[in-house]
Amino acid sequence: MVTSSTPRGGRRPGATSTRAAILAAARAAFFERSYDGATIRGIAAAAAVDPALVLHYYGSKRGLFAAAMDLPFDPGDVVAAALAAPREERGLALARAALTAWEAPGSGEVLIGLMRSAVSDEASAARLREFLTEAVLVPVAASLEGPRAMLVASLAMSHLMGVLFARHIARVGPLADASLAGLVPLLGAALQQYFDAAPEAPA
Amino acid sequence: MVTSSTPRGGRRPGATSTRAAILAAARAAFFERSYDGATIRGIAAAAAVDPALVLHYYGSKRGLFAAAMDLPFDPGDVVAAALAAPREERGLALARAALTAWEAPGSGEVLIGLMRSAVSDEASAARLREFLTEAVLVPVAASLEGPRAMLVASLAMSHLMGVLFARHIARVGPLADASLAGLVPLLGAALQQYFDAAPEAPA
DNA sequence: GTCTATATGATGATAGAC
DNA sequence: GTCTATCATCATATAGAC
Structure with missing residues (x-):
């Protein structure tokens, strides 16, 4: 439950910032529009990336939601x-x-x-x-x-x-x-x- | 705010029961699926009427919602x-x-x-x-x-x-x-x- | 009053080029 | 890693025949 913020181990290429940007945009979208109201296209636009990239990283809208709803504290x-x-x-x-x-x-x-x-x-x-x-x-x-x-x-x-x-x-x-x-x-x-x-x- | 249940004045043709059925179905749908989740098609199906009829009576989804959310008490x-x-x-x-x-x-x-x-x-x-x-x-x-x-x-x-x-x-x-x-x-x-x-x- | 047909637009997801 | 193009599905709403 306390995974997201700091990467631990693994690779750390330039693309990591893109992932983080998507996650932040998703958190904001789910926060203010709820699951149904938030759209992958909207989140992608807010993060200034392509919609397909969002799914490429997180597999599905559900996967993105799960990642975004990971609490940053216990x-x-x-x-x-x-x-x-x-x-x-x-x-x-x-x-x-x-x-x-x-x-x-x-x-x-x-x-x-x-x-x-x-x-x-x-x-x-x-x-x-x-x-x-x-x-x-x-x-x-x-x-x-x-x-x-x-x-x-x-x-x-x-x-x-x-x-x-x-x-x-x-x-x-x-x-x-x-x-x-x-x-x-x-x-x-x-x-x-x-x-x-x-x-x-x-x- | 206390309009719905009993019709007062105006016509009272056979179609009134259809209106009431739609309204009841709408109330149930908005209750359990919220505004966005409820669909006109679903409400129409539950009331056993045609989707177009719902809009014919209430003009729009918003209109239906307003009518359905009329509290039956003060x-x-x-x-x-x-x-x-x-x-x-x-x-x-x-x-x-x-x-x-x-x-x-x-x-x-x-x-x-x-x-x-x-x-x-x-x-x-x-x-x-x-x-x-x-x-x-x-x-x-x-x-x-x-x-x-x-x-x-x-x-x-x-x-x-x-x-x-x-x-x-x-x-x-x-x-x-x-x-x-x-x-x-x-x-x-x-x-x-x-x-x-x-x-x-x-x- | 009731229905068919359809216009119009949004969505999540996929395949595959670069 | 990133994007284009597209599919399939679902929505609200409208026009108009019966």
């Missing part, structure tokens, strides 16, 4: 770091970590592209589901206890998704304009309440 | 009813009202279809934005006070959107399977906290 690390905070600060820590991670250039685009594409493309939805479950839901639920742990963790995660959707996709005024500093405390308090709703898991 | 009423509850129960009331409204057959499809389509279609996004702002954001914010009222209301609304997205679009396991009875109290508490974060507006 979301498991982000969540784990947030959950390492003292119990009463975890909501705040998770809110800050999540908002910061997807606001960062190069990672937010991927998450939003994934979310956008999940709406109209079942394969993307499956990938998003898997990502959310493994990287967020399971770790968060594991830090809680009781029969409601999974449900509580899901609700907390759904709130994060809602903010992401309202802020970056629907672009509802107040949320789209809000600063991170204004958002984090309020969102953190809401998440914290969910964590408090289930007893803590034993160490 | 969302303003739903929100207003929930906000009429005693201050300390408003979160619960809003959670129950929102979940019940979009879980009902014939209305949830519309909201989800709108949300799905907003992702890839800017016109739909604008419509969703307008709907959310006028029907939810403004009334909720009006019941609060202070400079943060709008932001707090937005966050509460974003949570509702997140649950909608996670439950019905991404279909993340625990949320998709949860019962209304299990969901409402937890979600209600989260919303209530937002309401408590801003002082109440004077009567």
Whole structure:
């Protein structure tokens, strides 16, 4: 999941920059137009290369999508770091970590592209589901206890998704304009309440 | 916004049932495939009519979408009813009202279809934005006070959107399977906290 | 009111020259 | 590695016969 950015080993000919340009253009396209809306021709034009070259490199549109949606960071690390905070600060820590991670250039685009594409493309939805479950839901639920742990963790995660959707996709005024500093405390308090709703898991 | 279901005045020939069948098929298609994914041909097939007939009635795909996305209830009423509850129960009331409204057959499809389509279609996004702002954001914010009222209301609304997205679009396991009875109290508490974060507006 | 036929244009993908 | 040319498919929309 952390393959793309820096090439490690293998050849490094002049053409590598072309590959990277295509990937960057693809990420941008999937981010703002979702899987169906983005076109190979459009991506090629943005990268200033021939459309056939895109398929030559990535085989198919699906292959390109998979490569472009490779996260430049490990979301498991982000969540784990947030959950390492003292119990009463975890909501705040998770809110800050999540908002910061997807606001960062190069990672937010991927998450939003994934979310956008999940709406109209079942394969993307499956990938998003898997990502959310493994990287967020399971770790968060594991830090809680009781029969409601999974449900509580899901609700907390759904709130994060809602903010992401309202802020970056629907672009509802107040949320789209809000600063991170204004958002984090309020969102953190809401998440914290969910964590408090289930007893803590034993160490 | 409450036009569709029952015809009022005008003619009522045999063909009305065809119109209704097309509209129902369109609603279903936009609901599960979003604006771009749904096709006139597919809708026509589902309604067992000719594709040309669909355009004959609704002029264009956009026109059909607008007609299909006409909400069968007034969302303003739903929100207003929930906000009429005693201050300390408003979160619960809003959670129950929102979940019940979009879980009902014939209305949830519309909201989800709108949300799905907003992702890839800017016109739909604008419509969703307008709907959310006028029907939810403004009334909720009006019941609060202070400079943060709008932001707090937005966050509460974003949570509702997140649950909608996670439950019905991404279909993340625990949320998709949860019962209304299990969901409402937890979600209600989260919303209530937002309401408590801003002082109440004077009567 | 309903359908056939078709205009027009976009897409993903392939084969193969250079 | 890069590009031209093209195929097959699908879309919305229109004109007009019945």
